[in-house]
Amino acid sequence: MELISILLLVFPLLGFLTIGLFQKQMNRNLSGVLASSFIFLNLVAAAFLFGFVTASNQTLEVPLFDWIKFADITIPFALTIDRLSALMLLIVNGVGLLIHLYSIGYMKEDEGVNRYFAYLNLFIFFMLTLILSSNYLMLFIGWEGVGLCSYLLIGFWFKDRANNDAAKKAFIMNRIGDLGFLIATFILFTTFKTLSISEIAAKASLMPSGDLTLMAITLCLFVGAVGKSAQIPLFTWLPDAMAGPTPVSALIHAATMVTAGIYLVARSSVMFVLSPVTMDVILVIGTVTALLGGLIAIYQNDIKKILAYSTVSQLGFMFMGLGLGSFSGAMFHLTTHAFFKALLFLAAGSVIHALSNEQDIRKMGRLRHKIPFTFALFLIGAIAISGIPPFAGFFSKEVILTAAFEHGLGMGLIATVISLLTTIYMFRLIFVVFFKPESKELQANHHVHESPKVMLYPMAVLAILSMIAGFVQPPKLFSETQGFDNYLSPVFAKSNSLVAASEHALTVQTEWMIFIFPLLIIALLIFLSYKRFVNNKELVSPTGIQSLFAHKLYVDEIYDFCILKPVTFISDIFRGLLDQTVINGFVNAVGSGTLFVGRKIRLLQTGNVGVYLVLMVFSIIAILFFNIIL
Amino acid sequence: METTIAQIQTIPLQYYILFCSALFSIGVIGVLAKRNALVIFMSVELMLNSANLLLTAFSAYRNDPAGQIFVFFIMVVAAAEVAIGLALLVVVYRSTHTIDINALNRLKW
Numbered sequence: 001m002e003l004i005s006i007l008l009l010v011f012p013l014l015g016f017l018t019i020g021l022f023q024k025q026m027n028r029n030l031s032g033v034l035a036s037s038f039i040f041l042n043l044v045a046a047a048f049l050f051g052f053v054t055a056s057n058q059t060l061e062v063p064l065f066d067w068i069k070f071a072d073i074t075i076p077f078a079l080t081i082d083r084l085s086a087l088m089l090l091i092v093n094g095v096g097l098l099i100h101l102y103s104i105g106y107m108k109e110d111e112g113v114n115r116y117f118a119y120l121n122l123f124i125f126f127m128l129t130l131i132l133s134s135n136y137l138m139l140f141i142g143w144e145g146v147g148l149c150s151y152l153l154i155g156f157w158f159k160d161r162a163n164n165d166a167a168k169k170a171f172i173m174n175r176i177g178d179l180g181f182l183i184a185t186f187i188l189f190t191t192f193k194t195l196s197i198s199e200i201a202a203k204a205s206l207m208p209s210g211d212l213t214l215m216a217i218t219l220c221l222f223v224g225a226v227g228k229s230a231q232i233p234l235f236t237w238l239p240d241a242m243a244g245p246t247p248v249s250a251l252i253h254a255a256t257m258v259t260a261g262i263y264l265v266a267r268s269s270v271m272f273v274l275s276p277v278t279m280d281v282i283l284v285i286g287t288v289t290a291l292l293g294g295l296i297a298i299y300q301n302d303i304k305k306i307l308a309y310s311t312v313s314q315l316g317f318m319f320m321g322l323g324l325g326s327f328s329g330a331m332f333h334l335t336t337h338a339f340f341k342a343l344l345f346l347a348a349g350s351v352i353h354a355l356s357n358e359q360d361i362r363k364m365g366r367l368r369h370k371i372p373f374t375f376a377l378f379l380i381g382a383i384a385i386s387g388i389p390p391f392a393g394f395f396s397k398e399v400i401l402t403a404a405f406e407h408g409l410g411m412g413l414i415a416t417v418i419s420l421l422t423t424i425y426m427f428r429l430i431f432v433v434f435f436k437p438e439s440k441e442l443q444a445n446h447h448v449h450e451s452p453k454v455m456l457y458p459m460a461v462l463a464i465l466s467m468i469a470g471f472v473q474p475p476k477l478f479s480e481t482q483g484f485d486n487y488l489s490p491v492f493a494k495s496n497s498l499v500a501a502s503e504h505a506l507t508v509q510t511e512w513m514i515f516i517f518p519l520l521i522i523a524l525l526i527f528l529s530y531k532r533f534v535n536n537k538e539l540v541s542p543t544g545i546q547s548l549f550a551h552k553l554y555v556d557e558i559y560d561f562c563i564l565k566p567v568t569f570i571s572d573i574f575r576g577l578l579d580q581t582v583i584n585g586f587v588n589a590v591g592s593g594t595l596f597v598g599r600k601i602r603l604l605q606t607g608n609v610g611v612y613l614v615l616m617v618f619s620i621i622a623i624l625f626f627n628i629i630l
Numbered sequence: 631m632e633t634t635i636a637q638i639q640t641i642p643l644q645y646y647i648l649f650c651s652a653l654f655s656i657g658v659i660g661v662l663a664k665r666n667a668l669v670i671f672m673s674v675e676l677m678l679n680s681a682n683l684l685l686t687a688f689s690a691y692r693n694d695p696a697g698q699i700f701v702f703f704i705m706v707v708a709a710a711e712v713a714i715g716l717a718l719l720v721v722v723y724r725s726t727h728t729i730d731i732n733a734l735n736r737l738k739w
Contacts, residue, residue, distance in 0.1 A: 609731040614662055
């Protein structure tokens with residue numbers, strides 16, 4: 001069992017090394033197959049571990065070696081496999097494998113295909129390090145590693161300057177969050193004298209609720225999560241990250257890496273439940289992000305940007321779940337979201353692929369006949385994300401919605417609105433791309449083609465998962481067995497025991513309301529959306545407050561004005577004044593001074609032996625004189 | 631040995647010092663004032679020997695033979711140095727047909 005968990009890290013690293021080191025020599029068709037087979041082996045191993053952990057209900061600790069050991073600090077390099085990490089293992093390896101397979105078709109024509117698969121395997125390696133780590137420092141390695149891979153893959157087509165800028169933006173935005181994580185690690189170590197996640201959880205559970213140190217730690221950890229999971233105010237990198245290849249957007253920027261923040265909070269749930277202030281902060285930030293992300297998504301015209309803002313919104317929704325204390329609800333939504341968002345991205349990739357790299361939905365239309373399979377898959381994804389039963393999104397959203405209504409009516413209504421926003425932007429996308437009369441550009445383009453099977457089959461698997469994954473946990477109305485909650489209950493048992501059970505237990509009538517009411521509105525919204533977009537030849541350009549959302553709330557511009565401009569201004573001053581004048585002046589003065597003195601002293605070197613002798617004698621006399629005197 | 635030391639000690643030490651200083655100064659002035667390389671060379675030897683003489687004198691007055699042994703070492707080294715110095719002078723003479731040190735003015739930057 002321990003060997004298997006080590007193999008989980010070995011396979012992707014091996015894949016990265018073989019493909020990465022021999023990328024010049026390797027056959028371009030081979031690398032994809034090789035990378036996929038490594039991930040397949042990983043998936044088998046993950047399934048094995050999942051089965052073991054589920055059946056035995058124990059936490060597997062695999063110490064590998066002592067990594068840092070001096071004075072009283074010992075930080076081991078060890079793996080922890082409990083039910084939470086086993087779940088994440090399945091998601092990462094499962095979705096990862098499907099996206100690897102899809103990439104074989106998608107990246108077929110690309111010259112850098114070997115480099116691409118090397119990075120992809122490296123990403124899986126770091127993601128698994130993050131998931132399996134038993135202490136916060138090792139988790140941080142994985143955390144940084146996935147950030148690195150994200151950077152490398154966003155800037156994959158590095159010949160285009162915009163892609164490089166997007167990559168740098170993602171990297172720098174993440175650094176801000178990472179600083180929070182790092183500070184949290186320092187405080188953790190000074191407080192608990194250990195970094196082991198399980199030991200910290202055990203020690204923290206004895207602390208009183210509302211402890212200030214815990215609050216500082218959790219807030220700093222949450223700053224890290226905000227950076228990685230693209231929440232307000234650090235969310236602007238995620239839409240720009242769409243500059244990378246579409247499968248990358250699906251894997252890293254929708255299904256796995258961006259959920260690391262949620263994983264981190266869930267992992268540290270004991271500390272979070274003990275600091276109510278942080279929970280409220282999470283709830284507020286999650287709600288605002290989910291709301292704004294959804295609103296912005298409605299007015300975007302780039303197919304990938306819409307999905308990106310949708311991801312921002314859904315991640316916000318997961319954070320709402322965390323903030324409401326429904327850790328397993330957030331994890332449930334994370335799981336289903338990984339399936340349908342990956343599916344949506346891959347289907348969008350298929351659309352883009354079919355239209356030879358066209359991403360503007362205004363230039364699409366009536367594609368449902370030309371690429372029927374992609375349409376069907378996209379539709380499944382859209383239904384799943386909109387929360388229409390019996391597809392997966394409905395079930396996971398239901399859990400968070402219920403938690404929101406238990407928190408209070410206002411919160412519940414806001415959560416419902418956020419959930420309904422999904423329907424609006426997804427069905428706008430569907431109707432514009434697949435139903436609307438085709439645009440002039442599209443009419444001229446006769447090369448619209450369905451994607452190859454190697455791309456369609458992985459999407460089909462994801463579609464099936466998006467359809468059935470929800471049945472793990474039907475709403476409380478219909479079933480007493482809460483499969484997902486039960487599965488994760490050992491992980492969150494401690495944190496759940498620390499908070500009092502919610503006093504607002506919902507009545508059956510309310511639960512029916514939560515169930516029926518949104519569905520009616522969803523149906524209405526789809527109908528309105530159909531009326532509005534299907535026969536409209538051109539999309540109306542947004543006006544008034546709409547243009548505010550269309551321009552992404554001008555957040556980029558605000559950051560540009562509030563942070564970038566002042567920093568550039570101060571940098572310019574420092575460059576001109578301090579660097580160019582003071583420091584450069586000093587350094588140059590040393591140089592030119594030496595030169596000047598040398599030029600003068602050089603004249604002593606007359607070449608005349610007599611003069612040298614005189615100088616020598618007088619120098620010796622001078623030295624003796626000073627030696628005697630002083 | 632005892633008699634030699636006694637004889638040396640018949641002359642007061644300051645005489646030795648004064649004499650050696652005079653000898654040394656002559657050497658210095660010779661080095662500074664003369665243009666003939668051979669004479670400069672001789673002046674250098676003069677300075678060296680004045681130092682030797684002083685060492686011997688002190689050695690005798692302090693009853694410490696180490697000073698005299700030093701003198702032997704210096705004489706050996708001086709002999710070697712003379713050989714090299716004269717050889718250099720010969721080479722200089724061959725290339726410039728003079729041993730006037732003012733002719734050697736090309737040793738510069």
